[in-house]
Amino acid sequence: MNTVQKNIKKYRENKGITQEQMAEALNVTRQAISNWETGRTEPDIDTLQRLSDYLGITIEELIYGEKQSNITNVTNVHKNFQFGAKEGIGFGSVVAIVISYVKWHSIAWAILHGIFSWFYVIYFIIKYGWNG
Helix, strand or coil: CCHHHHHHHHHHHHCCCCHHHHHHHHCCCHHHHHHHHHCCCCCCHHHHHHHHHHHCCCHHHHHHCCCCCHHHHHHHHHHHHHHHHHHHHHHHHHHHHHHHHHHHCCHHHHHHHHHHHHHHHHHHHHHHCCCC
C-alpha cells in the first residue's frame, strides 16, 4: 500500500467518516473508496482534489502525509546551502587552478585564476555572510 492509499484511510478515519459517507459525498461507489484504500486502484487528480477538499486538507497532505512547515523546509535548505558553500569554496578554487593550468600550461595563469576565485569567495562572504 503506498502513501496516498494509507493517507486516504487515515484522514477518513481521523474525521470519523465511513466509506459509505465519503462515497456519497464524492459521488462514487463505496467499492471505489475501498479500492483506493487497499491500493487496488488510485484516484485521478480531479478526485484527489475533491478528496482533499472533502477531508479539509491539502493535496500535498493527502499525497505525502503530515503537512510540513515551510519554515522548517527553508531552514533545512539554508543549513544545507551553508554546508555546501563551505565545502565548495576550497574545491572551487582548486578546480579553477587545475583548469587554468591544463588550458594554458602556465603556473602563473593557474595562480592568477586561483586568486580570482578567492575574490569571488570574498564577495560571496560580504554579500551573504559566513554564519558558520
